Amino acid sequence: MAQAIELPRNETGIETALGILKQQFGERFHTGQAMRDQHGHTTTWIRTQAPDAVVFAQSTQDVADVVKVCAAHKVPVIAFGTGTSLEGHVNAPAGGISVDLSLMDQVVQVNASDLDCRVQPGVTREALNTHLRDQGLFFPIDPGANASLGGMTATRASGTNAVRYGTMKDNVLAVEVVMADGSIIRTAQRARKSSAGYDLTRLMVGSEGTLGIITEITLKLQGIPEAISSARCSFPSVDAACETVMSVIQYGLPVARIELLDAMVVKAVNAYAKLSLPETPMLLLEFHGSDAGVVEQAEAFSALAEDNGGSDYQATTTMEERNKLWQARHDAYWAMLALRPGCKAVATDVCVPISRLADAVGAANTKAAELGLIAPIVGHAGDGNFHASLLLDMENADEVARAEEFVSWLNDLAISMDGTCTGEHGIGQGKRLYLTKELGAAVPFMAMIKRALDPDNIMNPGKILPA
Secondary structure, eight states: OTTOOOOOOOHHHHHHHHHHHHHHHGGGEEOOHHHHHHTTOOSSSSOOOOOSEEEEOOSHHHHHHHHHHHHHHTOOEEEESSSOOSSSTTOOBTBOEEEEOTTOOOEEEEEGGGTEEEEOTTOBHHHHHHHHGGGTEEOOOOOSSOOBHHHHHHTTOOOTTHHHHOOHHHHEEEEEEEETTSOEEEOOOSOSOOOSSSOHHHHHTTOTTSSEEEEEEEEEOEEOOSEEEEEEEEOSSHHHHHHHHHHHHHHTOOEEEEEEEOHHHHHHHHHHHTOOOOSSOEEEEEEEEOHHHHHHHHHHHHHHHHHTTOEEEEEEOOHHHHHHHHHHHHTHHHHHHTTSTTOEEEEEEEEOOGGGHHHHHHHHHHHHHHTTOOOOEEEEGGGTEEEEEEEEOTTOHHHHHHHHHHHHHHHHHHHHTTOBSOSSSOOTTTTHHHHHHHHGGGHHHHHHHHHHHOTTOOBSTTSSSOO
16 A cells, blocks of 8 residues: 555665574574564555564563664564554564564553552453453453553553543553663553653653563553443434534533444444344443442433434443443444455544534545445544544555545544544554644654664654654
8 A cells, every 4th residue: 555665674684683583582583474474464454564574572581682683783673462553553664573572461460459450561451351350350441452452552542431541541650661772661660640750651652662662561450330331322413423422521421431333334233243223323332330320320311312312222231231232333343344245444543622523524424425435434432533444445446546535634634623643543654644734843853752762763663753
């Protein structure tokens, strides 16, 4: 795809580093084409740019050893988690070494009384929550995919629970990081607040591996709510659903999740999950609290929805029914693929102020129709974030070109509405061009930070910053 960039290769340095690392890591060092391709490809339409080798790290020291070799020979090094990123984050446009962190999958420590834990980067969110369940705790950030917590930290991930619990930046207390020279640093202690020096934790959260490789994360945890209620409500239009979302936020109703599905997505979910939901725009919600509290929240939402034409409102506290409803939401990607068999779904995301959400979603539907594209929309409506999933025949060059036009237009639209070109996917390669449009004069200062911490540009080069 057009977004993939090429950078000059340091052939001599790469050859030397490969020889050293092969001897050092033995069976955990791989140069097979299939392995390399796997580590240069994610769920994106940006073409694969494979690294020259893959090293499976088992410890922070392993990561530091790889980085020291790469630093000595000016060879790119790219961190790899589970490969669920969407904007070409793990591509190797200048070749180099992919450091696979999946074997670093230990929950190091749980401090139940302090509601925090320390984990290695290869721990997935589902594995962490399984580990925590018996202690009455959970980690709330849920991007849908079973991503690694290292990758979620590096991309500043978000998800369905963000309206109540925030994003990764709100839930990371500290990180351990291997810097570009191989040094190992810890950015903070476990205290819930600190005024000690620059906030390096926030600098690393969302840095996408361009400043260092995260090798341990200290996370905030939450107590599992006493009661959980899920609900759904249909609306005559996207505008009506979005007006209800604004009312919910302005009313101060403490919803844990509030998701928007347009009519096309509901149709796809019905067919895929064998449901019979009304095929109109829909909000899916979840309420957390006491038994009485979730009932009150559900009733308050029902009244707000009714004012905006909401209908077929149903709420449940039964775990089986709740899981069925949210599984349908998480399966939306696969359901949408079935709308056009044989095609690829290319997901893009933007985020706008909640007051502009209806305008943005409506404009996106209109633009897709104008371009002759199928683009179902789902959204984390509580914070103005939504995703358009373009269903494309990747062999049709004209269709792909129209899709690229749509994505560019959508990014520009969000920025023009005081929004952002990415609410949670990150910049990677795919959205580099829009960073300057969005942040202007701030971008050169980001470049200064990059040069100061990574003067030889070996840490995930070609990502975030414009060329």
